[in-house]
Amino acid sequence: MTEIKASMAGSVWKLVANEGDQVSDGQDIAILESMKMEIPIPTETTGTVKELKVSEGDFVNEGDVIAIIE
C-alpha cells in the first residue's frame, strides 16, 4: 500500500484516476492547481487505486494524502 501525497500546497483541479483503476508508475492520479500552474501528481508505484482521499476543489497542503494505491 502506497500513499500518494501532494507535492505542494494548492487546490485539487482534476482527479484523473478513479477508485478501482489500474495505474502504472509515473501515471498521473490528480492535477492540482497552484501558483496558477497545473501540477500533475503521479503515482510512484504500479497498482490499483484503492481510495481517493480528496475531491475536486479541495485545498490540500504539501504532504496531504491524495490517493492510496494497492
Add this chain to the structure above:
Amino acid sequence: MPTNQTLEERAKKIAAGGGEKYHSKNAEKGKMFVRERLQLLFDEDIDVEDAFFANCQNESLPADGVVTGIGRINGEKVCVMANDSTVKAGSWGARTVEKIIRIQETALKLNLPMLYLVDSAGARITDQVEMFPNRRGAGRIFHNQIKLSGRVPQVCLLFGPSAAGGAYIPAFCDIVVMVDKNASMYLGSPRMAEKVIGEKVTLEEMGGANMHCSVSGCGDVLAKDESDAIAFARNYLSYFPQSYRELPKKTESRQPAPFEKSIEQLIPENQNAPFDMYQLIERLVDDASFCEIKKKFAPELITGLSRIEGRPVGIIANQPRAKGGVLFPDSADKAAKFIQLCDAFNIPLLFLADIPGFMIGTKVERAGIIRHGAKMLSAMSEATVPKISVIVRKAYGAGLYAMAGPAFEPDACLALPTAQIAVMGPEAAVNAVYANKIAALPEEDRPAFIKEKQEEYKENIDIYRLASEMIIDDIVQPNKLREELACRYDAYETKDVIFTERKHGVYPV
C-alpha cells in the same frame, strides 16, 4: 613485524590490507577492497603512493587503514585518499589523519583535484589524544578541505559509513556520490540516538544514501553499486579543469540524436500546462552529455553538467513537470551550490527559465524561503563565467531575477517567441488589479471582462515589445537555439571579469 622479513614480504602483507574475514564480510555487502577500487578509479593503478609503511610496526594496522597518493583519471593527475575498511573498520588513528592531511597539502601544492573514497567508522577512541584535538588532528582535514574548496575539484565517493566528525568530509566536498544501501552519513548512530534522545530509528531512515540524496540534500548522486559510483566520478571530472586557474577541456561536438518532436512542437501553447524540461535539455546538449546532479532532490529545478558543441556548460533549468517549476527553499539552495561549483571552475552557465515564481504560503515562509532565495540570487549574481539566460516560456516576479534576468549582467538574455516576462502572469495580474471592479460586475459579464483585460495585459508584456525596449537581447527560433547558444558561448570565451573588490560577501546562507 618479525625483523627477519624481507621488504617484499612486508610490502605484500601491507598491500593485502586487513584480515581475511573482513574481506569476505565486505564482499558479501558488494564492497570492493580499497586497492581494487583504486584500480577501477584510475586509468591504470595508483602511480605514487605515500606512507605505505605507516604504522608498519603494528601488524594489525596495514598502511594505518588508508591509502593516499596520486593516480590518473582520463589521463589527468588527481590526489586521492581511500579508507581501508578491512583495517579496524577504516577508523582513523594518528597516522591515518596525518596521511590524509599530507595528501591534501600535496593537492594544494600541485593544484590537483582531491578525491575522498570514504568508508570509515570514524575516530579510534583509543588514539584520541594523538588524532583529535591537536593542530594536525582531524580538524585540520576539514580546515584543509575548506582551503581547497574552489581551488581544485573535491569529490567524495561514499562506499560505507561516514560517521560523526567523519561526516564532514562529504559536507565540504563539491559533490558526494553515495552507494545505495551501503553508504551512510550521520552525526550520531541510531544506537546513540536511542540512548541520548530516546529516538528509535533505522540507519537507512536516518542517514541512508537514499534519504540523503532525496531529502537532506547532503548527497548529490545515488549510485547503484561501487562500480557505478566510480564510473560517475571519472565522467564527472571530465567536465572540470585541474584547478581554478585552468579552463575546462573541450571535446569533439556530438549532435543530439534526432527526435520525433522539434523544440517548437514540444512546448505547449498553454503557459500553465506542464511540459518536461528534460526533453528540451536533450535537444540542446551534445548527445548523452548531460550529467545530472541532485536528480532526486528538489526536482522542480534541474541542475547538471553538459556539453554544447563540445564545450562544458552547467545547466540550471526549471522543471514544470514537478511542482510547476516553482522555486522552493530546497531548490534555491540546490541552485546556489551548483552555480558556485560551475563558477569556481570556469564552467559557463545556462539558465533555462520557465518559472511562475517563488512559492508562497505559511510553510515556505517559515522555512525561510526569502533567505534561501537570496542565497540563489547571490550565487547567480556573483558568477562571472559566461552566463546566458533563456526565457523558455515564462519568467514571473523574482523568478526572472533568480534565473539570471537582465539586471544580473547575463552576457545575453534570450527569449523564445512564446515567452512571457512579467511581475506576474495575466490571470493573477488581472485578478490583482481589477478585483473590486470584477466583484462589482454582474456575474454573467465577468468572464468577458476578465478575458479582455487579460488580452490587454498580454499585449503590454508582448515579447517583441520587450525586445524593442532592449530588455531581452534576442528572440530565437526554438529549433535554432542550440546553434545560437554554441555561437554565443564561443563569442564570450574571453570574458574576464572580477565581480567586485572586497574580502568576501556576507552571504545570506
